[in-house]
Amino acid sequence: MSTQHDPHAPSSHHSEIPARESRPTTEAAHRPRRRRRSIVLLASALALALTAVGGATWAADRFLVPKVEIADVTAYEASTDSTGSDTASKTSESGDDQTATTATDTSADSSTASADAAISVRTETTGSGDNTVTYYVADVQLGDATELRSAFANNQFGENITEKTSEIAAENGATFAINGDYYGFRDTGIVIRNGVIYRDEPARTGIAFTRDGEAKIFDETQTSAEELLAQGVWNTMSFGPALVDEGAIVSGIDDVEVDTNFGNHSIQGAQPRTAVGVIDENHLVFVVVDGRDSGYSRGVTMTELAEIMQGLGAETAYNLDGGGSSTMYYNGEVVNQPSNGGERATSDIFYVAG
Incomplete structure (x- = not known):
């Protein structure tokens, strides 16, 4: 048996x-x-x-890893019953037979006919020194509203699927194209393209282009993709903010945040920009403003972009993805100078075929 010792008791000499x-x-x-x-x-x-x-790991999965939801967009559109799908199929099939148009110098006015559409592109420069702003204006008169089409990178729909604007444009036989709303950066928004519903997750203010050649600014959270399709919507864009509505510049646009999730959701300040506007029925105007290049173009604020669109006669205008994504493609080449020193890959474009 073991013996416990009281620590306070005197110790015997053998254990001391x-x-x-x-x-x-x-x-x-x-x-x-x-x-x-x-x-x-x-x-x-x-x-x-x-x-x-x-x-x-989370960031890579969220922003880098491709997540393909539809592997063949052309086939998907062709398989639907919408008129848009039939048109998409015909455009895709005829694209291989189209002849490339000779590139032109956009430092001066230039124009070309594309199917029934008439397109002219010009360069505008304002200011001087560090206050110089350079932007590109494309005036597009469509013969039919469905001539304004959308295409996705790699002919796939999903998140983090990217390709350069010029590459998507060339693959789809585009005469003219701009970068889209970078739908693939997020998993929200109402995405209707070429008369087909791809996503119905209302989140922000969008713009809808109808089959009758008009456009309207709308609150995604107050409607649905099915309702918009029933109203004759052909394409939607989900980025923003809206710049001009019923001829008036929208107030508070310099403080808008497009996304509140992790990422570059702030779009304030003087930046490269891409915008689309509607002057009247089937008469569109597209603007790409270069930026972040002192002496060439500083970029513009959201209000300055709205003023440009209003000055061009747009009754409705909307801001698209900008920064390094801002790209205008015309007659086989990129006509602006993207701020990254070259094109930045994006998820989608809007274009008019040759």
Whole structure:
């Protein structure tokens, strides 16, 4: 049987430990505490590392990893019953037989006919020095509203599927194209393209182009993709903000945030921009403003972009994805100077075929 000793009772001589040995030195007394502190710091560092790895994995999955929902958009549109799908199929089939148009110098006015559409592109420059702004204007008169078409990167629909505007344009036989709303960066919004519903997750203010050649600004949260399709909507764009509505510049647009999720949701300040406007029935105007290049073009604020659109006669105008995405393609080449030093891949374009 073991015997327990009272620590306060006098010790017998055979179990007595000299006083100098029973008292740990200062170094020994702190050693366990230091060891514990090291363990805590190591655990904290490990937790931070795991969090960083987890965060990087999440970010890669959210913003980089392609998530294909529809592998063949052309076939998908052709399989629907909408008139738009029939048109899409015919355009796709005839695209291989189309002849490329000779590129022109857009520093001066130029124009060409595309199917029943008439397109002219010109360059505008205002200001001087660090206040210089350079932008490109495409005036497009459609013969029919369905001549304004949309195409997706790699002919696929989903998230994080990207391709350069010029590449998507060339693959679809486009004479003219601009970058779209980068629908693939997010999983929200109402996405109707070429008369086909792709997504119905209302989230923001959108613009809808109808088959009768008109456009309207609308609140996605107050409707649905099915209701819009029933009203004759041909294409929607989900980015924003709306710039001009019924001829008037929309107030408060310099403070709008398009997305509130993780990512570059702030679009304030002088930036490269892409916008689309409607002057009257089947008469569209597209603008791409270059930026972030002092002496060539500083970019514009949202209000300045609205003023440009209003000055061009747009009764309705809408802001699309900008920054490095802002790209205008015409007659086989990119006519503006994207701010990244070259095109940035995007998820979609709007175009008029050759």
